[in-house]
Structures are given as C-alpha cells and as structure tokens.
Amino acid sequence: MNRRLILPVACLLLCGFGTCSQYIEAKQESLARKEEMVKECAVLESRVISFDEERAFGGAVGVRWVSEGGGLTKHADHHALHVQLNKIGKNLAAQSSRPSLPWTFGVLQSEGINAVSGPGGYVFVSEGLLARLDNEAELAGVLAHEIAHITRKHALIEYQKFLVDECRSAAAAEGRRPEKEALKGLVSEVGQAAQNSVAELVGALSWGQWGEVLAQVTRSVNGFNIDEASESIVRAIMDSFLQNLMKKGLGKDDEYAADLDAVELMAAAGYAPEAYVSFLGKLPTKGLSTPHPSNKDRQKRLATHLDELRERGAARDFTTPVDLTRTAVIPLRDELLARRAGSAER
Known part of the structure; x- marks a missing residue:
C-alpha cells in the first residue's frame, strides 16, 4: 500500500475513528504536536550539557559497565591493584586538558580483553586485559586512550546526538500517529487476510518506546537533570544508548584521535x-566491547605521529624534558610484588 493512499483509505473506511471529521481533527492535532516536538528537538540539539549532567550520566554509564563486566574484581590483591591503577591513571589524567575531573579507575572481573570509559572521569579495564600486559607502560597507554575519549567528550557527544535523533524520530512518529491507529482499525475490520498486506506499513509507522521518554525529557529540556529524572527514563536512556554504542562503537576518527592523545599523555x-x-x-x-579500527591501521598512524613529533622537537631551539625514546618503565607486577613484600614484613 502506497503511503500517499493512507489518508484517503483511512478517511473513507473511518478506521479507528467515529467519523472522517474526527480523523481529520486527530491528524491536525498530531501535526501540531509534531511541530512543537521539532522545535523542542532543535533546543535539545543546541543546549550545552552541564558538568552535573555529564557526571551523573557518566556515573550511570559506569554502573552499567561494571554490571556488564561482572562487577569489580574480587582478586585477593584488589585493594593494592586499585591503588596502583588510580595512581597511574591520575598521573596520566593530570597531564590532560581536564586534570580537575574527579577521575575514578577500576578493574572489572570480566575475562574479556576490554577497556571502557564513561563521561565525567570513569575508566575501567578488565582482568582479561590486565593479563595481556607485559609492563606498566602498556597499561598507561590503555588508560591514556580512555582518558582521551573523556577529555574529548566523545561519548557525551554521541549521547547528545542520540537524544536528538530519538527526539526527531518521536516527532515524526507523532505526525503519523492517526494513520497508525487507522491502520490498526483497518486490520481489525478486514480480518487476518488484510493483516499481512498492511503489517509492513504498520511496522514502519511504529511509535516506538522513545515517544513517551522524549516527551518527558523535552518538556523541560533546558533544565533537564538526569539525577532528577525518573528511574524508568534513566533506564530507557541507558539501555538504548549503550546498546547503540556497543553495536556501532565510536567513530573511527574518535578512536584515532584518542590514540594520538594517548601517546602524548604517556610521554x-x-x-x-x-x-x-x-x-x-x-x-x-x-x-x-565495541567495534574499533584495525590494529595495524592504528599502529601505522601512531608510528607516523611519533615520527612527526620527533621531527618537530629536533627543529626547535629547545627540547621537551621528556625523551620520547628513552623513558623509564616500571612493570606493574614489580610494584605489586613490592607492596606485598612490604606488607608481609610488617
């Protein structure tokens, strides 16, 4: 069925409405509401996310990452591990463009090889990833990459885009709501035989779970505070956003940018x-946990970037106090062993 035929068919058959005039009235109301929602979506797109919302959203994302990762590690040395992890992470974060964030670093029980982060300063690495490390410098690189995602606000930007896209989808669905209700009425009127012929169209006009969520969010978009939002709204946002993020990941450009920042933070x-x-x-x-560009491509870009940094340094009259080729690396395992030995002697 052609979408252009929906209006006359719905009107002629009076599907789901008492009279044709009732259908037209409902259509006018839905289009008016659609226009209001489109304006709300524009406000949503242009707003500036406050730090309080960033931190609250990041905390909600962090809780989900911990849940997805099987909880925080219960390893016998978990306290020493977290102390050392935060020492390394906060040292790196201090070199970043956002040193004053309340940075938090943790280890997840997951045996998968993953590192994840959330806006506001939350960074997690899995036990499976730690098992692959040969030294502290490798861990520093992983943490620096996640720190760069946070300082560049990659996930926060995706969160904003996600809300706007869903808001626009909800607005479009609102404009088609009378047709959807009419088609439902048509199916009930003509029976099972007609259901197959309009099922695809009904699906295309799906109202979707975000209709109600975005309606509440956009009513007070300028003052939206995720801490004050209802649990159902926060859960809907988190579930939908993280499912979308885990499926498609961040953009390749975001991953490359985080890599380049990471080696500079390390140095x-x-x-x-x-x-x-x-x-x-x-x-x-x-x-x-999420799709990434190929490892070889990332390595190639990083090697080129480091060569360029060295060339720039050689062309200057002064040099950085950090030597990019010879810096001391203290293995994480040695640090932990030393801590254990010290505890045993006391």
Missing part, C-alpha cells in the same frame, strides 16, 4: 609511547 607522564603501539598488536581483532 608527558614519563612513559615510552612505543609500548602502547606494540601493545595494540597484541589485541584481538574481535571480541572487544
């Missing part, structure tokens, strides 16, 4: 950037 913190470049070669091509 600023006193780690050899090459350790991260080589570690990328150890990562599996599949099985990460």
